[in-house]
Amino acid sequence: MNQQHHHNLRSHPHPSESPQRTPSPTRCPICLEDLSTNTAQFLPCTHNFDLPCTITLLTGPPGPQARQCPLCRAKIAAVQYNFVSAPISSCSTHIPGSSTFDSGPFIRPDETVTPSMSEWEKNRRRTLRALRLVEDYDPSLWQLFHMGVFVREGGNVVLVERMVSLKVMQVDGTKTVALLVRSLSVKVVEKGMVEEPDLDQEEESPEDVEEAREEVRLLLKAFGVTREEGPWRDWVEMKVDDPEFKVLRDGKLLEVGARKFLVVQRKHGAEDITITNCTSLTELFPATTILSSNWADEDYDSDSNLIDGISKAARVRAVSLARQEIQGVFQLFRTLSSFEDIRDLERGSTGILDSVKQEDLECEYCEAKHRNGDCKLPKAAELTGAFLVERMAL
Secondary structure, eight states: OOOOEEEEGGGSOOGGGOTTSOOOOSBOTTTOSBOOSSEEEEETTOOEEEHHHHHHHHTSSSSGGGTBOTTTOOBOOEEEEEEEOSSSOEEEEEOTTOTTOOSSTTSOGGGOOOTTSOHHHHHHHHHHHHHTTSOOBOOOEEEEEEEEEEEEETTEEEEEEEEEEEEEEEETTTEEEEEEEEEEEEEEEEGGGSOHHHHHTSOOOHHHHHHHHHHHHHHHHHTTOOSSSSSGGGOSEEEEEOOOEEESOOTTSOEEEEEEEEEEEESSSTTEEEEEEEEEEEEEOOSOOTTOTTOSSTTOOTTSSOBTTBOHHHHHHHHHHHHHHHHHHHHHHHTSGGGTTOOOOOGGGOOTTSOOOGGGOOOSSSSSSSSTTGGGSOOGGGOSTTEEEEEEOO
16 A cells, blocks of 8 residues: 655645744754754644654654644644655655555554455554544543431431542543442431531431431441441441453453442441442553454454453453443533533543443342443432532542
8 A cells, every 4th residue: 555645845835824833943853953854744833853753753652742743732634754856846745543554654563554464453453543643531530429418316417428420531542441439428427516507408308318228238238247246346447349350352342351349438336337339440452462363353252261260251241330330420420511521532442432232231239221320320400409519630
């Protein structure tokens, strides 16, 4: 495949015709040496650099530095090089990320496509090249607090607080990391410790409080902890840490790892308890096929065997549940007016936003046939004064 496209230089404006642009210096801004006659020019900013420096920049580690002009930080849409002045002014043009260019000086070795490769491997490398040009996605941590759910009991007040937080980030277009945290807190305090005007602003919620208490009771029962007997008074914190469930290659060619852990803390007494449930998900579009010499084959099943003693069916299920749960929370935040700037994720390196087949819907928190965790989410229409939504910079 021909990797050189020739263009008439007269079709491109001279830098002096664009007063808003910084003119190219006489020294290469990368190596700080005088510009040689063998240069490359970035478009649309038209800044010039030594060709060897340009090659090193664009074929180096993926990241923002490989997608932007070092002088003005403009996104590199094209690179012109191999300038010829006679018999007619012309040059070669490279378009970063384009599937048209399968090899050449600006293509990384792990992105280079050769005729001997299978079509599957060719497509994988072209996809990798395109993903690496995607801008990083690293927003703040989003948190939603449930406030003011309580009930009076004699001289005490039972307070229930729920919190949902989510952090999703994408790096270099090829890696997605998500962390979802849910917490439930049940506290019994004396009335004198709570400002009565604060309570008077909200109605008592005995049903919500009893639901939270039952949730705590069932969880503690699973730990073997009860009020009447057992080590109820002997613990301050208990933790359950599940193993990581790995899928080496899913339907999108991603290597995926899902993990959950649960922490139960008692601070002051039997009913001053906080339950924290965490779900983490890591997805990676592989840069290499080092898992197996046959991995670069569309018919090869890299997950046919046990991994860490866990069957493929169990690992695929765990990944699906994690994606469903994170998808529900992500979409909830997108419905909130405070987060209108939340943009879509790059779907090539994540399955979080993919549609879920009806037969794959499953909830870990109830027996209903719906997306995992949806029963734990408030409806958008219910997000009134009883909720506090925050965005926290990390």
